[in-house]
Amino acid sequence: MTCNCISETEKKFPGMTFKKKNVISGSIKSVSFQFTNGGINCITHSDVELTVEGFSKLQHTVLMHAYCPFCGKPTTKETEENSNDKTDQP
Numbered sequence: 639m640t641c642n643c644i645s646e647t648e649k650k651f652p653g654m655t656f657k658k659k660n661v662i663s664g665s666i667k668s669v670s671f672q673f674t675n676g677g678i679n680c681i682t683h684s685d686v687e688l689t690v691e692g693f694s695k696l697q698h699t700v701l702m703h704a705y706c707p708f709c710g711k712p713t714t715k716e717t718e719e720n721s722n723d724k725t726d727q728p
């Protein structure tokens with residue numbers, strides 16, 4: 639991620655209530671790790687179930703988010719650079 643939304647959001651869980659009880663801590667589980675030249679990048683994802691020809695069971699995979707679901711910023715430097723290239727946006 640090019641932002642701190644995952645950690646900033648996790649910091650907000652303590653003090654919230656869930657089913658009328660106080661939340662002690664929380665962590666966002668839909669995060670994948672991408673290895674880059676500079677280290678490891680954490681990117682949120684959506685879980686996907688696929689029905690695939692030749693497989694009797696549903697196949698599970700993840701769809702990596704190109705943009706942060708919290709603030710809308712690109713999740714990778716590549717997405718950021720590609721979005722800057724677009725000149726046809728209103």
Ligand SMILES: [Zn+2]
Nearest residue numbers: 641643706709
């Ligand atoms: Zn964000």
